[in-house]
Amino acid sequence: MTDDPSRPPPADSAPELHQRRQVAESFGEDPGRYDRTRPPYPGALVKRIVAASPGPDVLDVGCGTGIAARQFQAAGCHVLGVEADARMAAFARRIGTEVEVATFEAWEP
DSSP: OOSOTTSOOOTTSOOOSOTTHHHHHHGGGSHHHHHHHSOOOOHHHHHHHHHHSSSSEEEEETOTTTHHHHHHHHTTOEEEEEESOHHHHHHHHHTTOEEEESOTTTOOO
């Protein structure tokens, strides 16, 4: 691994599935708190994405608690979330987001 995060690791280094796994998994310790404190995406951004999309289906990779998913659902989209943390996925499901628990790399569409 290099010290410069903008450069990929050398080809002969062992692949790392996630360099900051502990940090990533910490969000699921309190999904409700995460959901309350993480701001939504700008509404104008969501509108632009929806307007430029070929259809209403959205895949939300790393959907967490479903913050973006709810915004896209409110804009008329059908959202499928993929989330590695089962605790975050459970929270998203409780508020109405369809979620499959998997890392994106291991997810089978």
